[in-house]
Amino acid sequence: KRGRVDLTHGSGGRAMAQLIDELFLAAFDNDWLRQLNDQACFSVPAGRLVMATDSHVVSPLFFPGGDIGCLAVHGTVNDVAMAGAKPLYLSAGFILEEGFPLSDLKRIVESMAAAARQAGVPIVTGDTKVVEQGKGDGVFITTTGIGVVPADVRVSGDRARPGDKILLSGTLGDHGVAIMSLRENLSFGTSIASDTAALHELVAAMLAAVPDIHCLRDPTRGGLGATLNELARQSGVGMHIDEAALPIRTEVAAACEFLGLDPLYVANEGKLVAICAPEDADRLLAAMRAHPLGREAAVIGEVRADPHHFVQMTTSFGGSRIVDWLSGEQLPRIC
Amino acid sequence: KRGRVDLTHGSGGRAMAQLIDELFLAAFDNDWLRQLNDQACFSVPAGRLVMATDSHVVSPLFFPGGDIGCLAVHGTVNDVAMAGAKPLYLSAGFILEEGFPLSDLKRIVESMAAAARQAGVPIVTGDTKVVEQGKGDGVFITTTGIGVVPADVRVSGDRARPGDKILLSGTLGDHGVAIMSLRENLSFGTSIASDTAALHELVAAMLAAVPDIHCLRDPTRGGLGATLNELARQSGVGMHIDEAALPIRTEVAAACEFLGLDPLYVANEGKLVAICAPEDADRLLAAMRAHPLGREAAVIGEVRADPHHFVQMTTSFGGSRIVDWLSGEQLPRIC
Ligand SMILES: Nc1ncnc2c1ncn2[C@@H]1O[C@H](COP(=O)(O)OP(=O)(O)OP(=O)(O)O)[C@@H](O)[C@H]1O
Ligand SMILES: Nc1ncnc2c1ncn2[C@@H]1O[C@H](COP(=O)(O)OP(=O)(O)OP(=O)(O)O)[C@@H](O)[C@H]1O
Ligand SMILES: [Mg+2]
Ligand SMILES: [Mg+2]
Ligand SMILES: [Mg+2]
Ligand SMILES: [Mg+2]
Ligand SMILES: [Mg+2]
Ligand SMILES: [Mg+2]
Numbered sequence: 001k002r003g004r005v006d007l008t009h010g011s012g013g014r015a016m017a018q019l020i021d022e023l024f025l026a027a028f029d030n031d032w033l034r035q036l037n038d039q040a041c042f043s044v045p046a047g048r049l050v051m052a053t054d055s056h057v058v059s060p061l062f063f064p065g066g067d068i069g070c071l072a073v074h075g076t077v078n079d080v081a082m083a084g085a086k087p088l089y090l091s092a093g094f095i096l097e098e099g100f101p102l103s104d105l106k107r108i109v110e111s112m113a114a115a116a117r118q119a120g121v122p123i124v125t126g127d128t129k130v131v132e133q134g135k136g137d138g139v140f141i142t143t144t145g146i147g148v149v150p151a152d153v154r155v156s157g158d159r160a161r162p163g164d165k166i167l168l169s170g171t172l173g174d175h176g177v178a179i180m181s182l183r184e185n186l187s188f189g190t191s192i193a194s195d196t197a198a199l200h201e202l203v204a205a206m207l208a209a210v211p212d213i214h215c216l217r218d219p220t221r222g223g224l225g226a227t228l229n230e231l232a233r234q235s236g237v238g239m240h241i242d243e244a245a246l247p248i249r250t251e252v253a254a255a256c257e258f259l260g261l262d263p264l265y266v267a268n269e270g271k272l273v274a275i276c277a278p279e280d281a282d283r284l285l286a287a288m289r290a291h292p293l294g295r296e297a298a299v300i301g302e303v304r305a306d307p308h309h310f311v312q313m314t315t316s317f318g319g320s321r322i323v324d325w326l327s328g329e330q331l332p333r334i335c
Numbered sequence: 336k337r338g339r340v341d342l343t344h345g346s347g348g349r350a351m352a353q354l355i356d357e358l359f360l361a362a363f364d365n366d367w368l369r370q371l372n373d374q375a376c377f378s379v380p381a382g383r384l385v386m387a388t389d390s391h392v393v394s395p396l397f398f399p400g401g402d403i404g405c406l407a408v409h410g411t412v413n414d415v416a417m418a419g420a421k422p423l424y425l426s427a428g429f430i431l432e433e434g435f436p437l438s439d440l441k442r443i444v445e446s447m448a449a450a451a452r453q454a455g456v457p458i459v460t461g462d463t464k465v466v467e468q469g470k471g472d473g474v475f476i477t478t479t480g481i482g483v484v485p486a487d488v489r490v491s492g493d494r495a496r497p498g499d500k501i502l503l504s505g506t507l508g509d510h511g512v513a514i515m516s517l518r519e520n521l522s523f524g525t526s527i528a529s530d531t532a533a534l535h536e537l538v539a540a541m542l543a544a545v546p547d548i549h550c551l552r553d554p555t556r557g558g559l560g561a562t563l564n565e566l567a568r569q570s571g572v573g574m575h576i577d578e579a580a581l582p583i584r585t586e587v588a589a590a591c592e593f594l595g596l597d598p599l600y601v602a603n604e605g606k607l608v609a610i611c612a613p614e615d616a617d618r619l620l621a622a623m624r625a626h627p628l629g630r631e632a633a634v635i636g637e638v639r640a641d642p643h644h645f646v647q648m649t650t651s652f653g654g655s656r657i658v659d660w661l662s663g664e665q666l667p668r669i670c
Pocket of ligand 8: 053054055461462463
């Protein structure tokens with residue numbers, strides 16, 4: 001029993017206080033959290049704030065390129081950043097399963113702390129619950145982030161206009177394929193790492209070059225296919241992309257073929273889609289390529305008028321297909 | 336399979352979009368959420384904000400007096416309010432277990448929506464994940480809230496001073512005993528209802544009467560015992576309470592005796608502890624009693640200088656005991 005999470009760690013008694021002190025506070029270490037009030041308190045300037053939340057349930061918890069801890073920081077930082085906002089603070093709620101090794105929890109929490117530190121976004125408040133063995137899956141982490149939107153920024157999913165250019169910041173499918181290769185025990189999978197990363201600095205560099213970016217979105221669950229369909233629906237437009245322009249690693253393409261997956265629908269955790277006016281596209285692309293997380297950025301298509309809000313793709317063979325919402329068929333769960 | 340949560344509801348495809356549209360958006364219904372961006376955006380005035388988060392894992396999901404949905408709203412609204420803040424916005428992350436009945440989910444989401452509406456705090460952004468059967472427990476809900484602190488308010492757990500009075504807003508143990516009676520199938524349990532409630536309006540009324548409240552805290556997990564020990568530790572003081580002054584319902588006392596529980600350590604979900612200067616205590620008590628959620632409020636003790644930061648209690652028999660942190664012994668998990 002020693003060295004594992006047990007129900008007393010969630011009971012509100014001494015064991016919980018000790019876990020919070022010695023593990024969470026020690027790792028996240030900041031003045032807001034150290035107060036140990038029921039909430040964190042901080043000053044903000046007048047203006048527009050954003051709030052985003054994601055529950056993280058990835059399995060396995062550790063994977064090439066990251067783990068659930070850094071993923072939980074990156075995922076929420078990115079949803080905040082997709083408003084063009086500067087992320088300010090994070091909260092973290094942990095649901096631990098009884099019996100989970102404390103050493104694994106420590107690795108996860110330290111990875112989370114490192115990711116938060118690197119992103120410059122402190123974890124200022126949290127919560128710790130413990131559920132009985134068989135009622136959870138090791139650890140679930142829900143992060144919520146708030147951020148501040150610069151006065152001149154108006155990024156929103158409903159601002160895509162016919163003629164706008166669609167840009168992608170890098171290769172497709174790395175995260176999802178890394179997770180699924182690990183699950184399926186594919187040996188070549190070990191060479192594929194998750195792309196998990198915090199994108200807010202890339203976004204800041206993009207906005208410095210093009211303040212009037214129309215839309216930003218990170219193609220996570222459902223992949224590029226879901227993201228483009230969401231944006232098309234929100235903006236009431238169609239989209240047209242070019243398969244030959246999509247950056248995909250050779251190993252990822254091979255793994256997708258082997259696993260029977262379409263990389264268009266595989267999750268990413270460190271990529272973004274940007275939509276801007278055609279006259280801004282070159283400048284935006286240059287700004288993206290100048291940043292380490294956008295080195296393989298590409299213009300992948302354009303927005304068109306379409307009463308059906310279809311996403312269409314010119315295939316590598318010169319044909320055309322509709323990139324529909326993913327429906328029905330069951331993908332292995334990866335997040 | 337129809338009528339139940341399945342993995343496609345979390346896959347990022349059409350089934351998820353439909354669940355979000357038809358269930359969550361329909362129930363929570365507000366302009367921020369309806370945007371369906373990766374984050375919610377709103378304007379705030381310059382000043383101090385607070386952020387609080389709680390993951391909710393209560394089992395059973397439905398209980399006399401409430402359910403996990405309204406509890407998830409009340410819990411976070413209360414942690415925001417315990418800074419003396421006015422709660423502004425909530426986020427909600429759902430972790431659903433495959434196979435969970437959609438009808439139960441609908442009940443929970445509607446209860447949550449009603450609680451949010453009643454509290455005047457919209458749920459502006461959310462997330463929905465689905466885990467395989469046996470990896471969750473029906474539904475877990477993590478809520479995060481932000482709120483704004485009035486300029487003249489300085490409530491914090493470290494402000495208790497020797498001589499200060501300790502007030503409690505009402506009866507102890509109702510929530511925990513309601514849950515445990517249900518779990519243990521105690522017939523008399525059905526007459527005991529959870530006290531789950533949003534306390535921010537009570538807090539606003541208290542601050543209107545006494546702007547300089549020193550400390551506020553809701554005695555949830557670990558009960559009054561844990562809360563007083565936390566406050567004593569934070570403020571570096573001792574506390575002294577009077578058992579005879581503690582409001583406890585007869586049925587709750589009886590159930591505690593039957594279940595072998597000490598009401599001092601049983602969770603509450605609609606109560607608060609307040610600490611204020613002795614000269615403010617009468618006014619604060621009157622303001623509490625004038626509010627429907629504070630009708631049974633009482634002064635239960637006072638803060639004392641004590642280098643050991645002990646919480647002591649004069650028992651109903653005139654003896655004295657130390658109210659320590661709950662440690663070791665395993666309570667049934669109730670949240
Ligand atoms: N995993 C965690 N990481 C960082 N801080 C945490 C974590 N868990 C709890 N905390 C911090 O510890 C303190 C106590 O948290 P706790 O959850 O007991 O408070 P609460 O929400 O008021 O109680 P309850 O959860 O029973 O309603 C808070 O300051 C909280 O921010
Ligand atoms: N349970 C829910 N309640 C309310 N709104 C929700 C809920 N789940 C999702 N949403 C909303 O639906 C939209 C899409 O959410 P989704 O989680 O797909 O976005 P995301 O966080 O960017 O993607 P991912 O979770 O894959 O990282 C968002 O606007 C979100 O606020
Ligand atoms: Mg996300
Ligand atoms: Mg997103
Ligand atoms: Mg908590
Ligand atoms: Mg709480
Ligand atoms: Mg609290
Ligand atoms: Mg999400």
